[in-house]
Amino acid sequence: MRILAIETATIEVGVALADETGPLASVTARPGRRQAETLHPAIADACRIARITPAELDAIAVDIGPGLFTGLRVGVAAAKALAGGLGLPVVTAMSLEVLIAACPSGLGEVIPVVDMRRGEVAWLMPRSPASTVRVGTPAELAAELAELARESAAAAGNVGPVLLVGDGALRHRELLGASSAPAPVFGGIELAAPPVSSLAVLAIAAMTDGRFCDPAAVCPFYGREADARINWSSRQGRETVS
Amino acid sequence: MESQATASTATPAQTRAIGAGIAPLLGAGDVVLLVGPLGAGKTTLVQGLVAALGGREPVTSPTFTLAHRYPTSPPVTHVDLWRLGHLQEVVDLALEEELDGGGVVIVEWGEAAEPLYGADALVVRLGWGRTDDERTIAVEARGASWISRAAGLSAVAGAGAGTPGEAAVGEG
Numbered sequence: 001m002r003i004l005a006i007e008t009a010t011i012e013v014g015v016a017l018a019d020e021t022g023p024l025a026s027v028t029a030r031p032g033r034r035q036a037e038t039l040h041p042a043i044a045d046a047c048r049i050a051r052i053t054p055a056e057l058d059a060i061a062v063d064i065g066p067g068l069f070t071g072l073r074v075g076v077a078a079a080k081a082l083a084g085g086l087g088l089p090v091v092t093a094m095s096l097e098v099l100i101a102a103c104p105s106g107l108g109e110v111i112p113v114v115d116m117r118r119g120e121v122a123w124l125m126p127r128s129p130a131s132t133v134r135v136g137t138p139a140e141l142a143a144e145l146a147e148l149a150r151e152s153a154a155a156a157g158n159v160g161p162v163l164l165v166g167d168g169a170l171r172h173r174e175l176l177g178a179s180s181a182p183a184p185v186f187g188g189i190e191l192a193a194p195p196v197s198s199l200a201v202l203a204i205a206a207m208t209d210g211r212f213c214d215p216a217a218v219c220p221f222y223g224r225e226a227d228a229r230i231n232w233s234s235r236q237g238r239e240t241v242s
Numbered sequence: 243m244e245s246q247a248t249a250s251t252a253t254p255a256q257t258r259a260i261g262a263g264i265a266p267l268l269g270a271g272d273v274v275l276l277v278g279p280l281g282a283g284k285t286t287l288v289q290g291l292v293a294a295l296g297g298r299e300p301v302t303s304p305t306f307t308l309a310h311r312y313p314t315s316p317p318v319t320h321v322d323l324w325r326l327g328h329l330q331e332v333v334d335l336a337l338e339e340e341l342d343g344g345g346v347v348i349v350e351w352g353e354a355a356e357p358l359y360g361a362d363a364l365v366v367r368l369g370w371g372r373t374d375d376e377r378t379i380a381v382e383a384r385g386a387s388w389i390s391r392a393a394g395l396s397a398v399a400g401a402g403a404g405t406p407g408e409a410a411v412g413e414g
Contacts, residue, residue, distance in 0.1 A: 069336030117342035224338075226329035230354040234277070235324065 001058045001207055004043065004082070005200035007193070008035055008075030009067030009095040010114060010167055014196025015042040017050040018204055023197040025050035030193075035074040043078070054086055059212055061091040061203030063098055063194055066122040066133060066223030067114055076220045083215035091203040091212045094221060096124040096133060098194035099165050101202050103187070108160045109148075111184075113141065113168035113176075121168035122223045135223045138172035142179035149180035161185045167192040245383040245392035249399040252376055257283040257368075258290030260379050263398040264364065265294035267391050270316050270344040273337075273359040275352025278368030283377045284350045287366065291348065292318055303350070309335060317343075322350040332358060361385055 002024075007014035013035050016026035027046045031038040047053060062079035065072045083090045099112035109126040116122050122135045125144065134144070145162065152159040164176060165187030177183055206212060251257045264274070264287075274291075276284040289301040295314035304310045304322040312318045319340045326332060332355050337347045349355050352365065362385025369378045381399070383392045 068339055069334065070339060116338070118338040120338075222333070224333050226333045226358065228329040228357065230323070230327055230329055230332075232327075232354070234279070234353050235351065 001204065002052055002056055003059045003061050003091070003200055003203045003207065004046070004054075004057050005061040005196050005203055006039065006043070006075045006079050007063045007098070007196035007199050008039060008071040008078075009063040009065050010071065010193045011068075012193035012196075013038045013042060013071070013075075014193070014199075015039070015046040016196040016200040017046050017052055018197070018200035020204055020208075023200050024052070026197050026200075028193075028196060033070070035071045039074055039078055043082075054082070057086060057088060059083075059089050059091055059203065059207050060086075060215075061093065061199055061206075062218065063095050063199055064092045064218065065095055065221040066116065066135065067095050068117070069220075069222055072220040072222065076218060080215045080218050083218075088215075089207075089212035090215045090218050091206045092218055093199055093202050093206070094124075094130045094133065095194045096122065096166075097130055098199045098202060099191060100124070102191060102195045102198040103163065103165060107163050108185075109152075109162040111145070111162050111164050111169075113164055113166040113172075115166070115168035115171050116223055120224075121172065123166075123168070126162070133221070133223065138168075138175050141172075142176055145176065145179040145184060149182070163187060165191040166194075245388065245395055246380060247395035247399040248378065248380045250371060250376060250378050251283070252371075252373075254283065254286045257286045257377055257379070258293070260381075260398060261287040261290030261292075262294035263400070264366070264381065265291045267364070267394045267398070268295075268316065268346045270346070271341045272346045272387075273341065273355075273363040274346070274348045275355060275359065275363050275365045276348065276350050276368065277353045277365060279370070282368035282370065283379075284368055287368065287379070288320055288348055288350070292320070295346075305350075311340075311345075317345045318348060319345055320348045320350075323354040324351045326354065329354075329357060362387055364388065 002019050005016045014028040017024045025046045027042040029038050060079045060083040095114050096112040100110050103110045113121050113123045161182040162184045164184045285303045292301045292312050297312045297314045305324050309321040365382040367380040371378050
C-alpha cells in the first residue's frame with residue numbers, strides 16, 4: 001500500500017510517500033505565503049525520489065487542521081483534486097493528532113498546541129478524542145494546564161511535567177512555561193509543525209483499519225466558526241443625508 | 243476607550259487627503275472598518291491611504307476580487323465584504339494571518355466584520371453631505387491599542403477641507 005501525505009496546516013509545506021515499512025521519501029519547506037507554488041513541485045519531487053508514479057498510489061492523506069486558513073485551503077484542495085482525479089480514497093488527520101504521533105511514547109502527557117494567530121491557539125488535552133479540540137487564548141490554555149497539574153497531583157501524588165509541542169507552544173512559551181508546577185517541558189523547533197512523515201505513518205495505519213473517506217467528503221477544520229448571517233440592512237444602496 | 247473626529251470633504255481629492263491623514267497612524271495588526279453607502283467614497287479614501295503608505299499601483303474596488311494586497315509599509319490588505327452573506331465567509335478570508343504577519347487590513351462594508359474586529363479597530367463612517375460632492379467622514383478609534391493614538395485623530399480631520407460648506411480646493 002502506497003500513500004501520498006500532504007501537510008500544509010501550519011508554517012510548513014510537507015509531502016511524504018510511505019508504505020507499510022514507513023516513509024519512503026519526504027520533502028519539506030517553509031515557503032511563507034508561497035504554499036501553492038511550493039506544494040505541487042514538492043509532490044513531483046517526492047514521487048521522483050521514491051520512484052513512485054501517482055498511478056501507483058493507493059490513497060492520499062491530508063492534514064485538515066486546525067491551523068492556518070491559507071495553507072489548509074491549498075493542501076486540502078490538492079488532496080481532493082488528486083484523489084478525485086486518481087479515483088483514490090482520502091485519509092484525514094488533525095494537525096494536533098499528527099503532532100502527538102510524532103512524539104515518542106513514554107514521555108508523559110503530550111499536549112499539542114497549534115498557533116491560530118491573533119492571540120489564539122488550538123490544543124488537545126491528554127487522553128481526549130480529536131473531537132474535543134479547544135480553541136482559545138494562551139491564558140485559557142495556561143489555566144487548563146494548571147488545572148490538569150492539580151488534578152494529576154491529587155490523583156497520583158507525584159507527577160511528571162507535561163510535554164507541549166507545536167508552534168503555538170513555542171510562541172507562547174513564556175506564559176505557558178509559568179502556568180503549572182511542575183513546569184511543562186517544551187518540544188523543539190523540529191516539532192513546531194506537524195511532521196509530514198508522521199502523518200504518512202498515521203495514514204498507513206488508518207488505511208489498514210479501513211478509516212478513509214471519499215474525497216468529496218473532506219473538509220478542512222479551521223477552528224474558527226462564525227455561525228451568523230450578515231445583517232445587510234445597510235446594503236440598500238445609495239442613501240442621502242438631509 | 244472611544245475617541246472620535248469628524249470632517250467634511252467637498253472633493254474626492256479631499257477624501258483622499260483624509261485617507262492619507264489616517265495612514266501614519268496605522269501600524270502592524272491594525273484593522274480599519276469603512277462604513278458607508280455606495281459612492282460614499284470608501285475606495286477613494288483607501289486610494290489616499292495606500293498612496294500615503296508608499297503604494298504605487300492604482301487602488302480599485304475589490305468588490306469582485308474580495309481582496310487586494312498592496313506592498314506598502316506596512317503592507318495593506320484591502321477587502322470588500324459586499325458580496326458576502328455569512329460571517330463565516332469573513333472568517334474564511336483569513337485576515338488574522340495578514341494582521342499577524344505585520345499587515346494592516348482595510349475593510350469596505352466594514353459593518354459586516356464588526357462582530358469579529360469591531361472591538362479594536364478604527365471605524366470610518368462616510369456619508370453624503372448636502373451637495374452632490376460633499377461627504378461627511380467620522381473617524382472613531384476603538385480599543386486599547388488606539389488609546390495612545392487617539393490624539394492623532396484631530397489631525398486627520400484637519401487633513402480634509404475642514405468645516406462643511408467650505409469652498410472646495412482644487413483636484414489633484
